[in-house]
Amino acid sequence: MRAMVYRGPYKIRVEEKPMPTIEHPNDAILRVTTAAICGSDLHLYHGLMPDTRVGTTFGHEFIGVVEEVGSSVRNLVRGDRVMVPFNVYCGSCYFCARGLYSNCHNVNPNATAVGGIYGYSHTCGGYDGGQAEFVRVPFADVGPTIIPEWMDSEDAVLLTDALATGYFGAQLGGIVEGDTVVVFGAGPVGLYAAKSAWLMGAGRVLVIDHLEYRLEKARSFAHAETFNFAEYDDIIVEMKKTTDFLGADVVIDAVGAEADGNFLQQVTGTKLKLQGGSPIALNWAIDSVRKGGTVSVVGAYGPIFSAVKFGDALNKGLTLRMNQTPVKRQWPRLFEHIRNGYLKPNDIVTHRIPLEDIAEGYHMFSAKLDNCIKTLVIAHPS
Amino acid sequence: MPSTPYIANKPKDIPTPDELRARIPGWGVDFDPKDRPSYPKEVFDPAGTGAHWDYPEEQQNRECRERSIEHERLTPVFGTSAPLHGVSGAIRRYAYRYSEGRAAHWLILIFADRVDAWVSHGKSLASLRPDNPITETGVLSEGRRHGISSRLGKRRADVNHAWLDPIIVAGPWVAAGGVAVVAVRTLARRFRN
Structure with missing residues (x-):
């Protein structure tokens, strides 16, 4: 064959x-x-x-x-x-x-x-x-x-x-009515996660990526507000501004191991394979969710350790939920x-x-x- | 008066449910957690999976199949896509002496992956179908799928590291070629002397 x-x-x-x-x-x-x-x-x-x-x-x-x-x-x-x-x-x-x-x-x-x-x-x-x-x-x-x-x-x-994983990612967020949900990644899983967040009663859905054609799809397919992180000096500050400096209630990492946005993480994670991927999206998720909020991870990571900002996750009292679907x-x-x-x-x-x-x-x-x-x-x- | 989160109120700019229901097909249909298929996380229902065994019959040809030392036993079913072989197989077998909790396990496996690729490329040169870096990297799609216009003026964040990819792919071969040239020259010089 x-x-x-x-x-x-x-x-x-x-x-x-x-x-x-x-x-x-x-x-x-x-x-x-x-x-x-x-x-x-x-x-x-x-x-x-x-x-x-x-x-x-x-x-x-x-x-x-x-x-x-x-x-x-x-x-x-x-x-x-x-x-x-x-x-x-x-x-x-x-x-x-x-x-x-x-x-x-x-x-x-x-x-x-x-x-x-x-x-x-x-x-x-x-x-x-x-x-x-x-x-x-x-x-x-x-x-x-x-x-x-x-x-x-x-x-x-x-x-x-892809669809099952996006839907599962939204469920892991534990979304309640009116929640502000941020989705990192406008690939297939991110698009489906954004769409699914509405089914669970989200009040706002924001999708972040650096590829404009995918953000366009997020607007038309998933009715989402979109942010191109390459156009901002600091996407985390932008997330804080757009949520009245509260942070999002739920953030979904739909990117995983090959996230863009930080050269050092990319080189050590995806080029030199010294990490289980470059956890940029996960770190941004931890930074942009509100204190007491939930981070849902459905982006795939390798089994090796990654440089994750775990201290911030602790200090913010976050709930981290994840699994393969x-x-x-x-x-x-x-x-x-x-x-x-x-x-x-x-x-x-x-x-x-x-x-x-x-x-x-x-x-x-x-x-x-x-x-x-x-x-x-x-x-x-x- | 400061605003949220410096006071207790929630942000003001969230649309109402009626507005959202009118704009978003299916808005809120999974609002009740009971309608969400992964709620609760664990639901004990061994009869609902389709399995008609308590423990599956064991797949044959179990000898020599490597396993994590965190398993008490070889699992009843396993994949057989590429059994251990050659130098890379020996390295991998060594890696499986370490648990999944040890960095050595994973780093040795990644090293074995590289050895596997180098040996396979080398072997292919002596075969009827040697590796072809042009077709196998799919780089011809750069011309057929608008490689330049997909990047030019798009402010893509990946352009700051994508230039490393050709070095990662071709670098070891260029280095190996350089070493080979130096070795041949050295041998030739010694032979002349």
Whole structure:
């Protein structure tokens, strides 16, 4: 089969790989129809995530058609069109039994601090991802869901991570009616988080980024007030000014490990890999939230230490909430919101490329060319 | 009279719920925390996940699979995308002697990642499909996807560090080439003498 393959930092190609096989009785093999490139894939692409091995296939956002199932699979049959959460999880461990699907303890031998994620390094379990023609899906009775007839395929693939994560990020904020919510990052997760904040009753939603075309999308898609941090001497002071010097009630970090805005953090975090990323957005979140407020973190960071302003978080009495998203928990409610017209996920898709062009797709997304916000990868045209 | 937060009142410029409901589709539909799917954080419901086992059957071929020493045992299911091999595999196996709490674990793994890439690039030169830095970096999209106009006059914050990327990608190869040239010259000089 054809698959995207990692060759080293900033280098990927499409090559022939052996077909995935049933390795466990509850496995399924999926013929991928559509995948997506996620902002967190760039952390792998840039060599930031420890134990990212040459030969690995990335891709944790994908949908497809069931090609083969293992002997113990009950809920799926060949030919089913399914969407797959980015979490690989067993459904039966201590954490899964409590709804913490992203923290499963039975799928990742390489680390205990993170569960299993498709195509996200051996630190996340060593599973190949869905930027390929076919992919192995463990625990087929637990993760995948048949795509409803009424659902757009592009909306389905966006539900496998980006939309679910943005919605989850807004929930972590514990938003109450009238709250002022600041979202750092106008990428897909930030846009969805901003949109979701309104559903939870926010009184103001402010989105911060340095890419004007993404801020324009934040205004039109998420009805947000926007701030380009590159245009201000100090974005924190600007946040204080616009909140009557109180600070925001809730701040969501939807950027993660490769935040811009501080040269030293960028060099030590993302170029020299001496931190688990450059925590600029997280530090700005701590600075711009009000005392007693909540910081929600859904931007992805690496496992190494980062230079976070923890003293300010303590002194301000903040609540810090974070996790990888337990995706399938979000789906029933998100399905309702899509059917009711409150959310239209694929409004943010800017590019659709064939699998063979994925190396250029990664560079375009990484370098933020061509007003790129979200790129879908077509593995098998449906 | 000073304003918030120097007095107890909340900021005055928050729109009313009616204004927001009229402007934002779905405003407030998840206002009740009970409508939020991740509230509360933990909900004990082992029957609701689709799992029909108490402990999953164990995947085969478990021998030699590396694991974190913070795990009591190898997990029943695991990925098999790129098993340990070669020099990088030996380095990685060494890294797994340290717990996830030790910086050594992660820094050695990152070093192994670089070794893996260098060895793979070197091996590819002797294969029918050597690595091609032009196609594999996707840099041709600079021309096809408006590389100049995407940056010029945009006041993007990333331009102050993006120039480092080509150095990170090509730097080790240029350095290795330089070392090779010096080594060949040195050997040639000794051979002549």
